[in-house]
Amino acid sequence: MRTAPTILHLDMDAFYASAEQASKPSLRGKAVIVGGLGPRGVVATASYEARVFGVHSAMPMAQARRLAPNAAYLMPRFDFYRAISEQVMGLLRVLSPLVEPLSLDEAFVDLEAGSAAWDEASARLVGAKLRADIRAVTGLTGSVGLAASKMLAKIASEQAKPDGLVLIEPGTERALLGPMSVRILPGVGPATGDHLRRAGITTVEEIVEAGEDEVVRLLGKAHGHGLYAMALARDDRAVVAERDTKSVSVEDTYDVDIHDRVRVRLEVQRLADRCVRRLRGAGLSGRTIVLKVRRYDFSTLTRSETLRGPTDDPAVVREAAGRLLEAVDTTGGVRLLGVGVSGLADYTQEDLFAQAAGEPEPLEEEAVEEAVAEESVSVERQWRAGRDVRHAEYGHGWVQGSGLGRVTVRFETPGSEPGRVRTFRTEDPDLEPADPLPLISGGPVESSSEPGRVVESESRLGSGAEG
Numbered sequence: 001m002r003t004a005p006t007i008l009h010l011d012m013d014a015f016y017a018s019a020e021q022a023s024k025p026s027l028r029g030k031a032v033i034v035g036g037l038g039p040r041g042v043v044a045t046a047s048y049e050a051r052v053f054g055v056h057s058a059m060p061m062a063q064a065r066r067l068a069p070n071a072a073y074l075m076p077r078f079d080f081y082r083a084i085s086e087q088v089m090g091l092l093r094v095l096s097p098l099v100e101p102l103s104l105d106e107a108f109v110d111l112e113a114g115s116a117a118w119d120e121a122s123a124r125l126v127g128a129k130l131r132a133d134i135r136a137v138t139g140l141t142g143s144v145g146l147a148a149s150k151m152l153a154k155i156a157s158e159q160a161k162p163d164g165l166v167l168i169e170p171g172t173e174r175a176l177l178g179p180m181s182v183r184i185l186p187g188v189g190p191a192t193g194d195h196l197r198r199a200g201i202t203t204v205e206e207i208v209e210a211g212e213d214e215v216v217r218l219l220g221k222a223h224g225h226g227l228y229a230m231a232l233a234r235d236d237r238a239v240v241a242e243r244d245t246k247s248v249s250v251e252d253t254y255d256v257d258i259h260d261r262v263r264v265r266l267e268v269q270r271l272a273d274r275c276v277r278r279l280r281g282a283g284l285s286g287r288t289i290v291l292k293v294r295r296y297d298f299s300t301l302t303r304s305e306t307l308r309g310p311t312d313d314p315a316v317v318r319e320a321a322g323r324l325l326e327a328v329d330t331t332g333g334v335r336l337l338g339v340g341v342s343g344l345a346d347y348t349q350e351d352l353f354a355q356a357a358g359e360p361e362p363l364e365e366e367a368v369e370e371a372v373a374e375e376s377v378s379v380e381r382q383w384r385a386g387r388d389v390r391h392a393e394y395g396h397g398w399v400q401g402s403g404l405g406r407v408t409v410r411f412e413t414p415g416s417e418p419g420r421v422r423t424f425r426t427e428d429p430d431l432e433p434a435d436p437l438p439l440i441s442g443g444p445v446e447s448s449s450e451p452g453r454v455v456e457s458e459s460r461l462g463s464g465a466e467g
């Protein structure tokens, strides 16, 4: 592990909700809940004001409505969030070539790789400046964690929330983790937490005290070793740039075509094991298993299977590859075989044990997107709550609600005072959908840490914006 706190973890604060509040002045300081609004909807993000009522992400929307009946409920606008995310990721890429996004609003950055920081003082400066730049370019706040490993950097940013920076000094990790709940460790979700609690283990220190053998006995080999290492604050995972993490695969070409089905099966298992070793070597796991087969006549086919969650378990990959092979006719002989894993994830993202226990997965951005796309069909088409509109006479605003042939619009822009509400007939010809306005107006913002380098801040959030 490195000796300087030069791994940075950035996490934007209540991202979707904050973006909506920045976009809609009347919602600032108010409970805002973004998510699917249909009967099966779930909360994607709750503003800090809404969290006071106990609302949190992945909660069923019906439950959120009971807890916070007066909150503003909005459907997500992923294009809008994506545009802001690009601005933020752009700022990170100025710092280092090694930027590993985990979601639209979260990423690891290896500051040492970019020579942006080399010790505690320089890391702290970069972190503080990054937060200021993000605010200047996007108008939003993000929290920064700095540490000598990915795990600790992520814990640090969690502690920094909201709108803060926490640096964990190398050497202090174990003392810091010891009294914390096991849930702080990557991969320990509710299911794993319960399992450990039943064995009398609730804190990180208690994992260490239980010893590696006991943890492996409780959680199995695949996760026990890793979890024990993390309890000791040992985490050597590298920050991996996004383009390098699309997939991990291995393949072999055979001098003589393989005809024997049993031999083909053995080769696939061997390749699966090799693929998993590579995967683990990179500290990754993946959820899509890919089998590639080139037959005697050079016809090549690939088959894939997507699991419920990411895995780095050789048995799981071997089994999936074997199942895929069952559906492939190899009677004429096989020239080449390959096994790959894609849909890669940093293994901190999942409750590893829950996967085996059959627990529902945590909510993913795509899941929300899908749910929203599905339900939007039934919502009065263009007047989804939260979306931007323009009225010929009153200008730019957003849909506060619609139904019974009426649509209620609040007329305000990111730079205006909270605006007034007016109601129209849904088919009012003066009312039309509009693109979101940029949250920050003005020219390019110069990044002072890199003299001469201009950070792209020209907004892609809309055209003809006045903000």
Ligand SMILES: [Mg+2]
Pocket (backbone or CB within 6 Å): 011, 012, 013, 014, 015, 105, 106
């Ligand atoms: Mg966040």
